[in-house]
Amino acid sequence: xxxxxxxxxxxxxxxxxxxxxxDLKHPVFGDGNPDKxxxxxxxxxxxxxxxxxxxxxxxKAGKQLDAMxxxxxxxxxxxxxxxxxxxxxxxxxxxxxxxxxxxxSEVKDGLALLRFEIETVCPSVIATLGNVPLSAVRMLSDxxxxxxxxxxxxxxxxxxxxxxxxxxxxxxxxxxxxxxxxELKPVLEQDLIRLGDFARSL
Numbered sequence: 001x002x003x004x005x006x007x008x009x010x011x012x013x014x015x016x017x018x019x020x021x022x023d024l025k026h027p028v029f030g031d032g033n034p035d036k037x038x039x040x041x042x043x044x045x046x047x048x049x050x051x052x053x054x055x056x057x058x059x060k061a062g063k064q065l066d067a068m069x070x071x072x073x074x075x076x077x078x079x080x081x082x083x084x085x086x087x088x089x090x091x092x093x094x095x096x097x098x099x100x101x102x103x104x105s106e107v108k109d110g111l112a113l114l115r116f117e118i119e120t121v122c123p124s125v126i127a128t129l130g131n132v133p134l135s136a137v138r139m140l141s142d143x144x145x146x147x148x149x150x151x152x153x154x155x156x157x158x159x160x161x162x163x164x165x166x167x168x169x170x171x172x173x174x175x176x177x178x179x180x181x182x183e184l185k186p187v188l189e190q191d192l193i194r195l196g197d198f199a200r201s202l
Contacts, residue, residue, distance in 0.1 A: 001120055002034055008101075011111050013087055021100070021144040023088040030082030030117050037080040038199050039072075040123035041065065042114070042133040044174070045085035045102050056081045064175040065126050071189055072196030080121050084136040085110045106134050119163040125199050126167055130174030137162075137169060150174075155191035157198055168202070170195050 006029040013027045028046035041057075046148055049059030055122040057065045084107050114136060118126065128134040131150050138148065141160040153171040160169045172195065178185040 032080035038078040041081045043083045043129045044132040051088040071192040084133045127170045
């Protein structure tokens with residue numbers, strides 16, 4: 001089911017008209033254990049390495065994810081990884097192409113596929129990496145709640161309802177945030193240990 005849906009989405013994305021501010025030729029879809037994984041990680045959007053390989057969380061991001069899983073004590077075979085936006089948002093400065101944060105319209109445009117992934121994969125826990133995926137997943141929730149950002153909600157699991165099914169939402173800081181703000185590194189590490197303990201307790 002996922003394979004067919006991804007093929008349909010790849011065709012739709014290729015027809016979008018976003019000019020030079022996104023790589024629409026190399027969409028990146030979810031990867032990992034698609035059968036009720038312990039954790040589903042949701043990131044922002046693919047980067048350069050992901051667009052080149054066609055897989056999420058490879059290269060530097062993959063090493064970060066592996067380190068996160070090691071701290072949580074979770075094997076990668078027990079997780080499914082995806083992004084809120086399935087193509088690389090880009091910007092050009094000084095003739096250099098780099099990543100940018102997805103626009104709200106791009107996140108909203110990807111919600112239908114993200115919902116399909118969640119309802120098909122049926123994870124026990126959804127761990128969001130940063131504010132963009134936290135916002136995206138909460139937009140899919142059938143339950144109303146106060147507006148949250150990762151600074152308020154990190155490391156604290158809550159229950160949401162997506163497609164009539166209860167799922168545990170576990171917000172985390174984006175792993176890159178600990179590179180730019182070293183004070184966040186021990187916070188993220190503690191949250192990951194807590195995530196592992198929480199997921200195994202279910």
